Amino acid sequence: MNFQNTLAYARQLDKEDPLATYRAKFHIPKDANGQDWLYFTGNSLGLQPKATQKYIQQELDDWANFGVEGHFEAKNPWMPYHELLTESMAKIVGAKPLEVVVMNTLTTNLHLLMVSFYQPTKKKYKIVIESDAFPSDRYAVQSQLQFHGFDPADGLIEWKPRDGEVLLNIEDLETIVSEQGDEIALLLIGGVNYYTGQYLDLKKIAAIGQAKDCMVGIDLAHGAGNVSPELHDSGVDFAAWCSYKYLNAGPGSLGGLFVHEKHAYKKDLPRFSGWWNHNKETRFNMRQPFDVMPGAEGWQLSNPPILSMAAIKASLDMFEEVGMEALRNKSEKLTGYFEFLINEMNSDDIKIITPTNPKERGCQLSIQVKNADKSLHQKLTQNNIITDWREPDVIRCAPVPLYNRFEDIYKMVTVLQSLL
Template identity: 85%
Template sequence: MYKATLAYAQQLDKEDKLSYLREQFHIPKDKQGNDWLYFTGNSLGLQPKQTQQYIQQELDDWAKFGVEGHFEAKNPWMPYHEFLTEKMAKIVGAKPLEVVVMNTLTTNLHLLMVSFYQPTKAKYKIVIESDAFPSDRYAVQSQLKFHGFDPEKGLIEWKPRAGEELLRIEDLEQIVSEQGDEIALLLIGGVNYYTGQYLDLKRIAEIGHAKNCMVGIDLAHGAGNISPKLHDSGVDFAAWCTYKYLNSGPGSLAGLFVHEKHAYNKELPRFAGWWNHNKETRFNMRQPFDVMAGGEGWQLSNPPILSMAAIKASLDMFDKVGMDALRQKSEKLTGYFEFLINQIDTDRIKIITPSNPKERGCQLSIQVKNADKSLHQNLTENNIITDWREPDVIRCAPVPMYNSFEDVFRMVEILKGLL
């Protein structure tokens, strides 16, 4: 049983086999030089100290070799994206064939929908969560309009029940059972940005495929947070950013997954570019387009090396630690966090994230009664960095790579005082 004392939190940190990782990150500090209590890895992950070295290596090789760095650099730029593939595939539970790092998240979703959203007059609708991240909503609305459909009629929302915050999988099952003949695509956030709910991807895939619907997953809040096991889930495609839990820096590149069952289908419609053409004949220049197999078949342009160097720095850390160990610590951190919040004698706040650790990542969403942003602003003034999501939620993410149990204890003590 957890204890609500500083000594207990410090003892948990002493027992934590991953506590050494915190020293490998830059922790922002206040004006007095004290570490911020940073709980926004779900928005922007902190910088690993080795990132500068990784980027500097590419700057040095650019200075030293110029264009020859494509072949002569310590990490040759020509195949650089391949250095990321295997480690990224481990994080999301995929085969290397199925994964590529490229572009940014919403760009990747659009490129994937070129291939996997193939509407007909009868079967054209798209299912999303009612509280999907706005970018996903805008993306599918624009796809519907692009194909000549009315987004008002073509968009189906999977909603929580009245008086509830969380989604029920049986409600999605009912939607698809009743309207599946009209649904072409399910595009679902694997971990909901607002509530932190981690959805059953395998079950979602089964529900969609039972009615011949394509199934895609937005893992923006999942990659590096939960273990989605994308290959085993059977979903057709997925995309995710890397600047949250994967600590790759603001606006950095995204990841893409296409299931192996589609890897060799050259007839899938897609946009083409130099970099998804067969790498063996790419530089022959005047060859007809010959698409590559697997995830690389969606990569259009040569990659930005400096951004990839930052991703490489982070992936090397993840590879040494492993997602299993990170998930174990994550569940314990959020369990302690949840325990402490529930000890506060107040009706002004409540946690809307699932209490079952298997149904959440490392985010807890705190709903504020009669909400305005004052509580969040007061936390910020106390050097506790969380984020506010309209209309009434403070999102807090104790990230297992760099947050401590003492962080959690101190945050809740300040929160208690403010309430």
């Protein structure tokens, strides 16, 4: 696309944007003068939909009016409340409803999934992660190795970029698995890397791992609501994600979990159990032996936290209305315009390390700063431009298609250029 480096052009793009009206459905933080912040950190915490308060208030009212009977009498009965989220969430990640459940938080879900899908033996016990995995993933797999009696220094294999590069090369993962696959039990890979914004080929990762009888799991923390991962078609064994980034469900909100249909009816899979993954037909007959539910619901342990789920429902209803295809179309255009403007600066002080191919990134661009000391990021913040700093030298910027404008991008780059 032939972009132009003018404010008038950016405003024209906004005028032509079919999703432009959705910005008004969000609370945009403002400065002391009442001007909107330029908010580019939806990859850390999404903004609050204005409808969220109403959705939560509905549950507060039903709690006040019905007490415990709200489990059955509330406008949205609490007993099956999580089921209200399943179909919309499944569409977002490209899964069947059977394969998805909203529960717990991300790292908790990863541990629960590894109870089932990390079953090491004395010979086949190693875990592959990307070298710059999000720290929580690293800590989780290290602790799983230790729990099973293995030394993480030996059991953890890192998929690294090549010397002088920052992005991962899928051929290098093929080499690792080809050479060490007999010792590898699990690949746990971030679908969209938090640092670079690189969106990896999940289908290829699944094929590489499963060719050597390795389980394959995906952390979609930076993917859910951002890219279209098509989890069912990818063939990965499991995945987990959070809902407070691109899914705009509030700080620390519940996560989501995917277990592929091929595992849905394996009642003998090792897992932790609780009354909410017991057969719902006999759940309240308290003296029945455990009877696990099929599908992703078979990994639930506890009854759903309704107030958090109400916030998720507020956002998912909007996603249902818009659809991931429309979001991705705008996202690629936003990052394309952002990339164009950064390149127009022709600065030796910064460079984009996120893939140039829009199909290999979400709505994040990671800007690497030469001789970085965080001061540039701090100056952006002082100008009410909210970005995200990641050590040692990267400013992460995520123009989110539901509420960011092309004008936001133009103004941000204009300030960035003046600071440089």
